[in-house]
Amino acid sequence: MSESCTHNCNTCGESCGSREEAQTSFLEPLNPSSIVKKVIGVVSGKGGVGKSLVTSMMAVSMSGKGYKTAILDADITGPSIPKAFGLSDNGVGMTPNGLMIPAVSATGIEVMSANLILDQETDPVIWRGPVIAGAVKQFWQETLWENVDYMFVDMPPGTGDVPLTVFQSLPLDGIIIVTSPQELVSMIVGKAVNMAKKMNIPILGLVENMSYLSCPDCGKQIAVFGESHIDEVAENYGVKVLARIPIDPKIAASVDAGTVEYLEAPWLKEAVDAAEAV
Numbered sequence: 001m002s003e004s005c006t007h008n009c010n011t012c013g014e015s016c017g018s019r020e021e022a023q024t025s026f027l028e029p030l031n032p033s034s035i036v037k038k039v040i041g042v043v044s045g046k047g048g049v050g051k052s053l054v055t056s057m058m059a060v061s062m063s064g065k066g067y068k069t070a071i072l073d074a075d076i077t078g079p080s081i082p083k084a085f086g087l088s089d090n091g092v093g094m095t096p097n098g099l100m101i102p103a104v105s106a107t108g109i110e111v112m113s114a115n116l117i118l119d120q121e122t123d124p125v126i127w128r129g130p131v132i133a134g135a136v137k138q139f140w141q142e143t144l145w146e147n148v149d150y151m152f153v154d155m156p157p158g159t160g161d162v163p164l165t166v167f168q169s170l171p172l173d174g175i176i177i178v179t180s181p182q183e184l185v186s187m188i189v190g191k192a193v194n195m196a197k198k199m200n201i202p203i204l205g206l207v208e209n210m211s212y213l214s215c216p217d218c219g220k221q222i223a224v225f226g227e228s229h230i231d232e233v234a235e236n237y238g239v240k241v242l243a244r245i246p247i248d249p250k251i252a253a254s255v256d257a258g259t260v261e262y263l264e265a266p267w268l269k270e271a272v273d274a275a276e277a278v
């Protein structure tokens with residue numbers, strides 16, 4: 001036993017031989033009919049930076065490579081995945097033994113989201129934190145996830161109570177952190193990196209969305225939200241920059257039209273390689 005051991009594993013950072021028993025696992029088991037091989041969380045410091053876009057496009061890219069892919073929309077109060085895939089109807093079924101059957105997109109991506117089970121997609125979700133976290137656990141445990149190679153989880157934004165519970169409940173194999181240049185990037189990345197490290201979840205890297213706008217006439221890149229600091233931030237925290245996504249009206253239009261799975265995402269190549277290497 002280390003000299004600096006406090007004999008209380010909740011307060012002691014030393015890794016000694018008697019550590020494991022004291023660790024409590026909050027991981028929720030899957031139902032026996034389901035298999036999910038890899039789970040990758042997509043996180044952001046706040047809403048509106050493009051977390052759902054990155055989640056959707058990672059799923060689209062992995063599905064395009066032949067993997068059976070699913071999306072668990074854990075952003076319960078701001079569920080935007082069904083709309084991006086044009087899944088506005090109530091597409092969730094039930095198995096005879098009471099498991100939810102996820103909706104399936106036109107190209108075969110399975111989706112589970114609060115918006116698919118609400119009577120009206122405009123109904124607000126006015127639930128408190130523990131209820132929200134409980135819904136995410138149900139989406140994980142009580143859905144029939146049949147032989148999924150890759151599941152992407154659109155995490156609730158931020159590093160508060162709800163994202164923390166989701167982090168603890170799902171067996172994440174890695175996370176992707178999405179930022180935009182106008183955020184307090186360093187602080188946000190720092191919080192997300194520390195949260196992931198505390199839970200021993202590997203960080204695949206950072207994706208900077210709305211990084212720049214390409215002038216349609218001369219091709220010059222305009223830093224609409226100011227110069228990016230993503231490289232310094234990534235270096236400070238020892239993580240990789242996986243992608244820089246431009247502001248592109250085509251992106252917004254295809255999300256609005258529910259045709260995100262027909263969008264090409266050449267900018268995510270390194271992120272896709274990182275997911276494949278998990």
Ligand SMILES: Nc1ncnc2c1ncn2[C@@H]1O[C@H](COP(=O)(O)OP(=O)(O)OP(=O)(O)O)[C@@H](O)[C@H]1O
Nearest residue numbers: 047048049050051052053078246247248251252255
């Ligand atoms: N690079 C981009 N170019 C143009 N529009 C974009 C881009 N990224 C995202 N958008 C648009 O910005 C809006 C917010 O994006 P998105 O829903 O992915 O963000 P989010 O971080 O998931 O937000 P929330 O947590 O609130 O759901 C969407 O309408 C989306 O189409």
